[in-house]
Amino acid sequence: MVRRTWRLGVAGLGTVGAGLLDFLAGNPDFAPAGDRAEIAGVSARSRSRPRPVDISHLRWFDDPVAMATSDDVDVLVELIGGSDGTAKAAVEAALRAKKPVVTANKALIAEHGRELAAIAEASEVPLLFEAAVMGGTPAVKMLREAMVGDEVSAVAGILNGTCNFILSEMDATGRPFAEVLAEAQRRGYAEADPTMDVGGFDAGHKATILAALAFGCAPCFEAAEIEGVQAVDQLDIRLARELGYRIKLVAAALREADGISVRVYPALARLDHPLAQTSGALNALFIQGKRIGRIFIQGPGAGAGPTAAAVAADISDVMTGQHRPVFQKPAGELKPFTRIDASRHASRAYIRLLVRDQPGVIAAVSETLAECGVSIDSFLQKPVEDAGGVPIVLTTHLAPESVLRDAMDRMARLDAVVAEPRMLRIAPI
């Protein structure tokens, strides 16, 4: 085995960057594939900002693009973040200079993955991003490398630890969304501007990447249908639990004959379902393959330790000298992303109505559903204080989502229904 030293340029010294420096400082003989890796340079917005690791002995670059193209750097480790700007410029510059790139940047890969893959493949260097999805849990490697002898039809799971923490806390404590979000921000689990996480966009980036790896299509973030957790009501969390479910933010990518759907939405999982049992900052993923069947993987989705370990594993993969396409197929052979109309998917649904306490309400609701051809699986009417009406909740058998929407519209128009009905899907896997 050739023993050479790969000189890393690390751009971005936040949580993950500091975690990587800490790991390499603590493991100076890190050489899992025979070769060694050492830090040849670092770059970040501020050189003097207090950090948990000492960078005074490392070569400093003001400009990450200059570092990416420096003769003293063999591999760019991009931990800046953001889909455009400096991160993209540095990654492009490194790839064009025929330097392998390791990144944790989900937005960059989800929004510019095909274009970057084409540059990487033209330069015959790897572009790796294990840390972009599920932190320390190797979902990217599983889909890119372990599933090549299969055809994946679906991936679905919990990909955002912040939302999962918030939903778990709402479930455990009965507190409303805004209060739990504020606590998550105080504890550092949510950003000051939490939109990327709670709006579902972070999970959407990750699901977009997984879809490209699973289905051999170009990543296409614009095609993702995204709903966050902001509208998840404590009332629904409690009523869903009465019916035996827990509410989770599910990210799902499905392949059908004529296209792909990528969606993020709050959904119900039965209490004994592995997704319902994925609590706090954990992430989880189901992979459904034609030959292999169903694989489930669960683990930490974020944090300095796990994410830096994923970056280190990618650095090791670079050092093995392997050549394989960035997204399971060469960039030029990736199928265009053909989005299919998700409303034709069949789902099971949870529907919650607030009604006036008067005779004939249940009859009106059940007749409306019957007229639409929606069949009821379970039904619960339960007095709840301060709900602004009497809650009626029901779950349905499988029905096309367009049909469910039609039923929702009709029920909204019923006299006895006093507030906009709320529908949540039941987890598809």
Place this chain on the structure above:
Amino acid sequence: MVRRTWRLGVAGLGTVGAGLLDFLAGNPDFAPAGDRAEIAGVSARSRSRPRPVDISHLRWFDDPVAMATSDDVDVLVELIGGSDGTAKAAVEAALRAKKPVVTANKALIAEHGRELAAIAEASEVPLLFEAAVMGGTPAVKMLREAMVGDEVSAVAGILNGTCNFILSEMDATGRPFAEVLAEAQRRGYAEADPTMDVGGFDAGHKATILAALAFGCAPCFEAAEIEGVQAVDQLDIRLARELGYRIKLVAAALREADGISVRVYPALARLDHPLAQTSGALNALFIQGKRIGRIFIQGPGAGAGPTAAAVAADISDVMTGQHRPVFQKPAGELKPFTRIDASRHASRAYIRLLVRDQPGVIAAVSETLAECGVSIDSFLQKPVEDAGGVPIVLTTHLAPESVLRDAMDRMARLDAVVAEPRMLRIAPI
């Protein structure tokens, strides 16, 4: 990307070999890493035996060793099985001839892994065995490649589908071991001679391989402590369930400062524990890492489709041209396997006694445990017909296994105890 064709020699045409041929026939453009793979030759015990795939158009070799060294073969795919004999001869011959080897042979790797790794590394060719552990579920890849940025302290899970099927059936139907085993044999889930599976040896081979990958030690099957499922009693399955547990065959490898233990034994998992929810022929594994924390993976552990998909993924890995050690460290740097005395491990235990229905029994049992320093977690006395005594079952808090054994010996000598007490561990993870 270079486009070459890798010519495969497939030795062994049982379930997995036929599954691989079927896969490659159905996917003639299989080239996940850019290069292509084609079958250049096959070898098996009988050329004429009826098979689900047509081999008449393929070059036949009577001798797999001759095939392994043929100039027309680039990669040996060894699916013969068995730790010695032809399988070992063919793998060695291929590696010495500088040909990559892909194998599904857990016995071979568990018993001769270090020696074969040394030959592979001297020849600078890969020796891959994803299909040897957990079938289509990529446990080997996770440990060898994804965990290199971490220190793994423990792996534990369910690694034998036959035993898991038998225990699941015993649990679901209340039937005794022998009857369920006979059914498993009729349905093809167990071999005519079931010793390798029900005796725990298959799980022991797999745990030995995982320990080598996880801890960077030489695989050492002789050091594994193995107990199978033959002695699992329907009475214990029922009583464990009353206490909220299910009995599973657990394979566990733990690393401590001064050595390693590899063990296979029937153990109790709480009903809401992921191992308890791994039923039928599924396999599951927990990986505990210092930085990443805990990863859980679950999926199909056997079968033609999943296992052939794992072999195909290994073939793809060969075609990427990567170089990395067989067991996470080069064979010459693997630590010797230092077995630690497992009796000093602390476990929680389930203890079942059969006693005479007379006053003072519970006092005698609890005094004995107290004298030994074993603290009781839960306790159940329940009349069961035809049990040959009144069953008393209890679970303990953590205690060194040597202490638990001492307590078992003392309880066996109590007057009121009418049969050998039975102890099962509670799953360690």
